[in-house]
Each structure stands twice: as C-alpha cells, then as structure tokens.
Amino acid sequence: MAYVVDFHTVSTRGLESSPVADALAGLRANEARYFKNKYDHVFTVEPADEARPVIDWVSHILAEERDIVIASRPLEATTFEVEGIRIAYVFYESGLSINVMYTVDNAEKRAVGFKLSEGMDIPTELDSFKFARQKSALAGTIRGSYFVIKNEYDPEIAADT
Template sequence: MPYVVDFENVSTVGLESSPVADALAGLRANEARYFRNKYQHVFTVEPAADAHDAVDRVTRILSEERGIVIASPALEATDFEVEGIRWTYVFYESGLSINVLWTVADAGKRAVGFKLSDGMDVPAELSAFKFARQRSKLAGTIRGSFFVIKGQY
C-alpha cells in the first residue's frame, strides 16, 4: 500500500526492520521535503515487494554499469516523473538510499546517487566511492556520492 512521506512528522513506517530506522526515516523525509519544496511533488513510497519494476531497474543499472550488487534487502521504492525528469528511489534495510535520475530528453542527465543514513557504515560494495557530507535537520549527517550512467535503460 502506498505511503505518503510526511516530512513534518517523521515516521519509521515501513522501515522498522532497519538497524538505523530513525536515521533512514529522516533521510526519506529529507527527500520528501526536497521534492515538495522544489517541484510541489508529494513523495510517495510503497513496499519494495510491490515495486518490482523500480527495484529491478535500479538493480540492473548498478549491475550493468558498475558490477555492483547491493547486499541489503530493499524495503521501499518509488518511481515518478516531475518536470521532464524520471526519478527512481530505493530505500534499503542497511540505511542506504539509491536514486536513479534521467531526463526524458535524449541528451539529458543520467545518474545514480547513493545516500548513507547517519550511523551506518559504508557498504563493502560501495567502498570504491568517496562520500561527501551534508547536514540535514531531518536526517542528521547524510553522506552522498554518485556516478553518471553511460548506457540507455
């Protein structure tokens, strides 16, 4: 069942099995606030079991682009388009959030972003990446990295 993420009253709904559930909920709320403020888009997620296409798309891109296989199970995902940009988000039990964005126009941006919840270690499969730090009132310290997608998906 879809869940509208509330960034004013942060909740761990759907993320309870994560060892960093509070921080992951803050990270998810931080993303919801970004999309509400920038695009007036309501950020809605659903259980990963109900969002096979979104999870499979992220898994395929990571595998084909960089040979990355995420060890942690996916908890929630969402897939939507705003202002000509297609976004796919997957939130993992470990506290990892992965987003894939690509502009609908042929020659546009295509990238994968990683965000680590406050308190989680860098997963071994992402150890080759350097992570920048960002402070968030909702999520504490967020560490993030990205890579540009070369292929067409």
C-alpha cells in the same frame, strides 16, 4: 499499499527492520521535503514487494554500469516523473538510499546517487566511492556520492509500478 512520506512528522513506518530506522526515516523525509519544495511533488513510497519493477530497474542499472549488486534488502521504493526526469528511489534495510535521475530527453543528465543514513557503515559494494557529507535537520549527517549513467535504459520499465 502506497504511503505518503510526511516530512513534518518523521515516521519509521515501513523501515522498522533497519538498524538505523530513525536515521533512514529522516533521510526519506529529507527527500520528500526536497521534492515538495522544488517540484511541488508529493513523495509516495511503496513496500518493496509492490515495487518490484522499479527495484529491478535500479538494480539493472547498477549491475550494467558498475557491476554493483547491493547486498542489503530493499524495504521501499518509488518512481515518478517531474519536469522530464524519471526519478526512482530505493530505500534499503542497511540505511542506504539509492536514487536514479534519468532525463527522458537528454542523455547527458542521467545519474545514480547513493546516500548513507547516519550511523551506517559504507557498504562493501560501494567502498570505491568517495562520500561527501551534508547536514540535514531531518536526517542528521547524510553522506552522499554518485556516478553518471553512460548507457540507455528504458525509463518506462520503472514506471510500470
């Protein structure tokens, strides 16, 4: 069942099995606040078993673009479109958050972003990336990195959830 992420009262709902559940909940709330403030979008997530198409789409892009397979179990995911950008998020049990920002009409503005919750180690499959630090009132210190998507992927596949 879909769940609206509240960035005023941070909850670990759906993330309880993560060893860094509080930090991951703060990271998720930080993303919810960003999309509400920038796009007036209400950030809603679904349990992984209900969001298989978006998780598979993100996994496919990671595998095709960089031969990356995430070892951690996905807990939640979401996908939505704002201002011509298909956006997908997957939140993993390890504390990792992966987002895909895929402009529908502009192949030059497509990227995959990685964010690490405070308290988690860099996953082995991402150890070739450099991570920048960012402070967040909701999430503490977030470490982030990204890469540009070079190929085409049907964003409607992710929209099937």
